Every structure is written in C-alpha cells, then in structure tokens.
Amino acid sequence: xxxxxxxxxxxxNQVDVARLAGVSTQTxxxxxxxxxxVRPETARRVLAAVEELGYRVHAAAASLASGRTRILGxxxxxxxxxxxxxxxxxxxxxxxxxxxxxxxxxxADHASADAFVEAFDRLERQGAEGIILGxxxxxxxxxxxxxxxxxxxxxxERLSMHPDAPLIIDQHAIARQxxxxxxxxxxxxxxxxPGDEYWLETRQRRETWxxxxxxxxxxxxxxxxxxxxxxxxxRAGRTIAAIPEATAVFxxxxxxxxxxxxxxxxxxRRVPEDISVVSxxxxxxxxxxxxxxxTVRQPFEQMGRAAALRxxxxxxxxxxxxxxxxxxxxxxVRSSTAAPRG
Amino acid sequence: xxxxxxxxxxxxNQVDVARLAGVSTQTxxxxxxxxxxVRPETARRVLAAVEELGYRVHAAAASLASGRTRILGxxxxxxxxxxxxxxxxxxxxxxxxxxxxxxxxxxADHASADAFVEAFDRLERQGAEGIILGxxxxxxxxxxxxxxxxxxxxxxERLSMHPDAPLIIDQHAIARQxxxxxxxxxxxxxxxxPGDEYWLETRQRRETWxxxxxxxxxxxxxxxxxxxxxxxxxRAGRTIAAIPEATAVFxxxxxxxxxxxxxxxxxxRRVPEDISVVSxxxxxxxxxxxxxxxTVRQPFEQMGRAAALRxxxxxxxxxxxxxxxxxxxxxxVRSSTAAPRG
DNA sequence: GACGATGATGTTTGCGCTCTCATTCTGTCA
DNA sequence: TGACAGAATGAGAGCGCAAACATCATCGTC
Numbered sequence: 230x231x232x233x234x235x236x237x238x239x240x241x242n243q244v245d246v247a248r249l250a251g252v253s254t255q256t257x258x259x260x261x262x263x264x265x266x267v268r269p270e271t272a273r274r275v276l277a278a279v280e281e282l283g284y285r286v287h288a289a290a291a292s293l294a295s296g297r298t299r300i301l302g303x304x305x306x307x308x309x310x311x312x313x314x315x316x317x318x319x320x321x322x323x324x325x326x327x328x329x330x331x332x333x334x335x336x337a338d339h340a341s342a343d344a345f346v347e348a349f350d351r352l353e354r355q356g357a358e359g360i361i362l363g364x365x366x367x368x369x370x371x372x373x374x375x376x377x378x379x380x381x382x383x384x385x386e387r388l389s390m391h392p393d394a395p396l397i398i399d400q401h402a403i404a405r406q407x408x409x410x411x412x413x414x415x416x417x418x419x420x421x422x423p424g425d426e427y428w429l430e431t432r433q434r435r436e437t438w439x440x441x442x443x444x445x446x447x448x449x450x451x452x453x454x455x456x457x458x459x460x461x462x463x464r465a466g467r468t469i470a471a472i473p474e475a476t477a478v479f480x481x482x483x484x485x486x487x488x489x490x491x492x493x494x495x496x497x498r499r500v501p502e503d504i505s506v507v508s509x510x511x512x513x514x515x516x517x518x519x520x521x522x523x524t525v526r527q528p529f530e531q532m533g534r535a536a537a538l539r540x541x542x543x544x545x546x547x548x549x550x551x552x553x554x555x556x557x558x559x560x561x562v563r564s565s566t567a568a569p570r571g
Numbered sequence: 572x573x574x575x576x577x578x579x580x581x582x583x584n585q586v587d588v589a590r591l592a593g594v595s596t597q598t599x600x601x602x603x604x605x606x607x608x609v610r611p612e613t614a615r616r617v618l619a620a621v622e623e624l625g626y627r628v629h630a631a632a633a634s635l636a637s638g639r640t641r642i643l644g645x646x647x648x649x650x651x652x653x654x655x656x657x658x659x660x661x662x663x664x665x666x667x668x669x670x671x672x673x674x675x676x677x678x679a680d681h682a683s684a685d686a687f688v689e690a691f692d693r694l695e696r697q698g699a700e701g702i703i704l705g706x707x708x709x710x711x712x713x714x715x716x717x718x719x720x721x722x723x724x725x726x727x728e729r730l731s732m733h734p735d736a737p738l739i740i741d742q743h744a745i746a747r748q749x750x751x752x753x754x755x756x757x758x759x760x761x762x763x764x765p766g767d768e769y770w771l772e773t774r775q776r777r778e779t780w781x782x783x784x785x786x787x788x789x790x791x792x793x794x795x796x797x798x799x800x801x802x803x804x805x806r807a808g809r810t811i812a813a814i815p816e817a818t819a820v821f822x823x824x825x826x827x828x829x830x831x832x833x834x835x836x837x838x839x840r841r842v843p844e845d846i847s848v849v850s851x852x853x854x855x856x857x858x859x860x861x862x863x864x865x866t867v868r869q870p871f872e873q874m875g876r877a878a879a880l881r882x883x884x885x886x887x888x889x890x891x892x893x894x895x896x897x898x899x900x901x902x903x904v905r906s907s908t909a910a911p912r913g
Numbered sequence: 914g915a916c917g918a919t920g921a922t923g924t925t926t927g928c929g930c931t932c933t934c935a936t937t938c939t940g941t942c943a
Numbered sequence: 944t945g946a947c948a949g950a951a952t953g954a955g956a957g958c959g960c961a962a963a964c965a966t967c968a969t970c971g972t973c
Binding site for chain 4 (some may be wrong): 601634
Binding site (some may be wrong): 259266294295296 | 950951953957958959960
C-alpha cells in the first residue's frame with residue numbers, strides 16, 4: 230500500500246482525492262459534477278487521483294448537501310405481467326439517459342388504496358424526486374392528493390381537472406379501434422371480456438365498448454367476466470361458445486385471448502370463421518397464437534419512456550429536447566378476425 | 572399556519588419534531604428507528620409531533636450518519652421477458668419484508684462486459700449494500716472481481732471455486748429432466764433448440780443435453796440455433812420439420828416452443844404424434860398452447876426471493892429465519908410430449 | 914435508607930459533500 | 944504598464960441524522 234493512500238480501509242473521500250491531487254475539495258467536487266470553470270490540466274490531475282484511489286462520490290452525502298437525489302420512484306403492482314416488465318424497460322432507459330436512478334416499490338395486486346399511499350411514502354422517504362404511478366387504480370384520496378401535491382408524479386394528469394391533460398395512453402382509443410374493427414367487418418354486435426375489475430383500464434375500455442355499440446344503435450350484450458389471466462379467458466370462452474349468436478368478441482388482453490380461443494376450439498367453434506376475436510397488448514406471442522391474434526398494440530416501452538421523460542422535464546423545469554410525442558395504440562390485424570359468415 | 576410550525580416551507584426535520592414534542596433529537600431518532608428504551612408515553616408524544624408536522628426521516632441524512640442505506644441493487648438486462656418481471660416480484664417481496672429498498676440498473680441486451688461493470692458502479696455509488704446480478708453472463712473480469720469483492724453480490728457463487736456453492740437454480744437439472752423425459756418415452760434421440768448464445772443458461776443447458784445423450788450412448792445431433800424469441804423458434808421449427816427422423820425436441824424456452832410448434836403444424840407435422848416438444852419456463856400461457864406445453868418450470872419468483880434473502884442474510888451477518896431452501900426446477904407434463912409412434 | 918443496577922434521556926460530534934462567498938490568477942485593453 | 948473583467952480556485956459553514964458518551968431518574972436489595 231503506497232504511503233499516499235489512506236492507511237485504514239475506509240472508502241476514500243473527497244479530502245483524500247483533494248490532497249493527492251493538490252487541490253481543494255471544492256475543486257474535486259466541481260470536477261466530479263462536470264462543472265465548467267476548471268482548467269483542463271487541473272481536471273486531469275483530479276481524475277488521475279480519483280482513478281488511483283478508486284474514489285467514488287458518496288451519493289447520500291451529495292444529496293444531503295445539495296438537496297437533490299436524482300431518484301425516480303416507480304410504484305407497480307406485483308405482477309409478472311408482460312406490461313409491467315416492458316414499462317420498466319422504457320422507464321429505465323429514459324432515466325439512465327438523464328442520469329437518474331430508478332427505485333421501485335411493489336404493491337400487492339388488489340391491494341387497498343392505503344398500500345399505495347404507503348408505497349408513495351416509502352419512495353418519498355427514500356428521496357424520490359418524482360414518482361411514476363404504474364398503477365391500476367384511481368388514487369384520489371385526500372392522503373394521496375396531499376402527496377402528489379408535494380412530489381411530482383404521473384397520473385396527476387387524470388386526477389387534475391384539465392380535460393386536455395395528455396394521458397399516458399388513451400384506453401378509449403384502444404377500445405374504439407377494437408370494437409369498430411369488428412363492426413366494420415359486418416358483425417351485428419360485439420361481446421366483451423374485460424380485465425380485472427380492479428384496473429382503471431378495465432373500466433375505461435368497457436365504457437368505450439358500450440359507447441361505440443350505442444353510437445351504432447346496438448344494445449350492448451352482457452359482459453363476460455375476466456381477470457387478465459389465460460384461465461379466465463378460457464372460462465369466458467366456454468361461456469361464449471354456448472351463445473350461438475355470438476360472432477365477435479373484444480377481449481381485453483392477449484393472454485385472455487389465448488385461453489378464450491382454446492375454449493372455443495374445444496367447443497367446436499372456429500376462429501375466425503365462426504367467431505372473430507380482437508384483443509389488446511400485442512405481446513411477443515400474439516403472432517404465434519392459432520390463429521395469430523388481431524390485437525391493439527400498447528407500446529409499453531414507449532409509454533414508460535414517455536412517463537419518465539415527462540416527469541424529468543417537470544423536475545428540471547425545462548423542456549426536454551426529445552420530448553415524447555403522444556403515444557398511440559395501434560390495431561394490428563392478423564388472422565383472428567374476419568367478416569361474419571353470410 | 573399554527574405558530575408551532577416552522578414558518579418557512581422547508582420540510583420539517585428532527586429538530587422541529589424534538590422541539591414540538593419537548594424531547595431531544597436523539598429521542599426522536601430512537602422513536603423513528605423503533606429502538607427500545609423509550610417510555611411509551613414519550614414515544615406517543617413524539618409520534619404525535621411527527622404526525623402533526625408531517626415529518627419523515629431524511630434517508631440520505633440517516634444513511635450518511637449511520638453508514639447504512641438498506642438499498643439492494645439489481646442489475647438486469649433490458650428485456651421484457653417474463654422471467655425478468657417474475658424475478659423482480661420475488662426480490663421486491665423479500666426486500667420489503669426486511670425493510671430494504673430496491674434500485675434497479677438496466678443494461679442493454681447483449682451489452683459488453685464493461686456495461687455490467689458500469690452498472691455495478693452506478694449501484695455502488697447510489698449506496699447499494701448488496702447487488703443481485705440478474706444477468707446472463709459470467710462476469711469474471713478483474714474489474715468485476717474487484718467490485719464483487721467489496722460489495723456482496725449474488726453469482727459470486729458461480730465465480731467462487733466452491734463446487735458445492737448453491738446455485739440460484741440448477742440449469743443442468745433443468746436440461747436433464749427435459750432430455751430424460753423424452754428419452755424415457757422411447758425417443759431414439761433428442762434435438763435441441765438453445766436460447767441466445769449470450770446467456771450462461773444457454774450453454775449450461777446445451778452441455779447437459781449433450782451429456783445426457785452421451786451417457787446413453789447417443790451421438791448428439793446438430794444444434795438448431797435459437798435466441799429466445801418466438802420468431803427464432805418458428806425458424807427452428809421449419810428446420811426441424813425438414814428432418815424426417817426427428818421425433819423429439821428440447822427447446823430452451825416456452826416462447827420459442829410456441830413458434831416451433833406453429834412451424835411444425837404448418838409443415839404438416841403433428842405434436843406430439845409426430846414430434847414431441849419439451850420446453851423450459853412454464854409461463855402463464857404454457858398451458859394454453861396447442862397442444863399444451865410439457866415444460867420444466869423455473870420458479871422465478873422464488874428464485875428472486877431466495878437471491879434477495881441470501882444477500883440480506885449476508886449483509887446482516889445473521890441467519891435469516893425463513894432461509895430459502897434450495898429452489899428446484901420441476902417438470903410439468905402436459906400434452907406436447909408422447910411416445911414415438913411404434 | 915444508602916447503594917448499585919438498569920432504564921430513559923440529553924449532549925456532542927462528525928458522516929461526506931455542496932453551497933456561498935472570498936480570494937487569487939489570467940489575459941486584455943487603454 | 945497598470946487596472947480591471949472574468950475565470951479559476953479556496954475557505955468555511957451547514958445539510959439532517961445517528962453514534963458514542965454522559966447524565967439523570969427509577970427501582971429493588973440488603
């Protein structure tokens with residue numbers, strides 16, 4: 230161990246670097262945070278000392294002193310659904326580009342509203358400067374409003390009274406595209422298998438499904454319950470197979486569509502010849518169902534990215550150059566839909 | 572605003588609480604960290620003050636003073652694969668139970684080894700006390716060894732020379748179960764579609780596939796390349812469909828199996844009558860493929876949980892009561908495998 | 914009823930960094 | 944050449960908390 234190194238085994242700090250480089254700690258600080266007004270030669274000396282000592286900035290100390298943490302919090306429900314993972318990828322990417330860190334708080338599926346408040350608290354305590362609510366429910370309790378008022382977060386937008394506040398993604402557009410596609414093919418009506426009642430998206434899509442049918446003078450048939458899982462899709466499929474007049478179904482997720490189609494096949498109903506199916510998500514496997522699924526793609530990764538970028542822009546108080554334009558769902562037509570048999 | 576409240580709008584701190592409760596800051600600290608040796612009456616007064624002021628512990632300050640962060644870092648590759656999400660759920664759960672926070676660093680898929688080193692650095696700088704490497708590759712560069720030596724992390728185990736160090740999950744057991752299941756059904760040989768070459772798991776499974784065949788005096792057929800995606804499975808399926816003598820395939824993921832089976836069907840080969848297929852993972856949709864997939868389940872959630880608990884135990888220097896027993900893969904027999912036709 | 918043992922609380926100090934402000938250095942122009 | 948703007952650097956304070964240590968109250972014991 231060279232005599233220039235601190236002899237004890239504690240991690241090197243700014244003082245050690247400053248001493249070795251022959252500058253003040255303030256200069257070390259400036260170099261580490263990439264500020265201007267440091268002579269290249271000085272910066273080089275500092276960086277050499279940093280390298281030699283293996284120094285790294287102590288984030289807790291820095292954020293205590295500066296009041297900034299550059300931490301983004303994410304609240305998600307504990308599910309292994311594809312959507313959660315893909316959202317996370319987008320968030321991580323955007324955060325990393327702007328040198329933010331992401332910390333996640335998971336909440337049990339179907340948890341009470343209190344659980345979200347608690348997760349919010351955990352993230353605030355941890356120092357999160359902004360919080361992304363990748364969350365299935367409307368959070369408009371007084372407790373939640375108190376928190377979203379002091380810590381910027383997504384989904385504020387839904388709670389705020391601005392009717393033109395951009396949504397992360399337009400669930401109504403998703404449902405409309407799906408239902409109209411089926412009606413335009415000539416189906417007399419469209420049955421619906423919604424997702425878990427707990428999710429806001431579920432309600433939004435169901436409302437729009439009803440609305441589109443009503444617009445065309447069709448009385449919506451009863452809803453066939455679902456909960457996102459393939460098993461629930463299978464149960465729904467058995468129900469629908471027993472309804473001879475059903476020729477078109479709007480299912481709220483691809484995973485349910487897999488179960489639904491299997492049940493239809495077992496009951497001897499062909500897809501799309503007897504029954505057309507449109508679902509939502511466009512997961513990687515959607516094209517490999519039998520038949521390949523016609524589905525409305527949700528660009529989860531872009532959504533996560535957009536949410537993070539918007540939040541960061543708010544935190545920095547600036548326009549971000551690569552500001553995300555609105556993210557739109559897209560109908561992908563494959564082989565699970567067709568015109569009804571004449 | 573009551574006169575007892577600090578008039579400026581800065582967040583309340585320990586001093587404010589101490590003053591309002593009529594105690595010292597140290598007592599506030601003791602109450603907040605749930606220590607013993609505080610009279611119930613005193614604790615109540617403190618908590619009342621905390622409530623009134625909306626005080627919350629400042630994590631950065633606490634960790635600067637205590638030297639502890641209770642942060643667990645996770646390095647993952649940026650994919651939306653099911654496995655990543657499910658692992659995360661298990662990690663989050665275990666961390667929350669022990670009052671740890673999780674922060675994630677994502678690395679681009681197929682990134683260089685340097686990218687993992689950099690992610691490790693980011694997490695260390697952020698204060699992570701332990702790091703879970705949910706990572707596809709062997710990381711045994713000097714730079715990485717330097718880091719894993721000072722910050723506890725999983726997968727050390729694979730790098731360490733202890734041959735009996737418990738693996739997170741035994742990839743050899745996975746491959747062995749799959750291949751032996753097919754051979755025991757009477758197939759003369761087993762073809763293999765591995766995952767992405769980049770992944771350690773891929774190599775481990777292929778090695779075992781070769782080994783099991785060799786043990787039984789069978790010369791392994793050529794490998795049909797794959798990369799985890801359903802598309803690659805589909806391509807592999809077309810290749811295999813053109814091999815008349817092929818009757819059994821071990822595919823390294825369920826998603827590839829979906830693609831593979833579709834390609835076989837399109838080529839007129841029936842599953843399992845003409846060709847048996849075993850895959851790996853047991854994703855939610857595995858039971859809803861046509862035919863339902865025989866697959867080796869990887870208990871991702873338990874794996875994540877086990878990794879986190881083991882790391883926490885190491886950090887706390889204690890045995891954790893609910894220590895995870897080893898996590899084992901399990902063959903789930905469904906309908907994609909059968910004996911070869913006589 | 915004096916003594917120590919224990920529990921409850923307070924005081925002081927410093928964690929490692931960035932902020933503000935002061936000082937020194939550099940180059941430029943009259 | 945001297946003065947001065949502006950860049951580069953340094954000095955000192957303090958962010959909010961917990962550790963270590965000091966002090967005070969309380970209790971049972973003989």
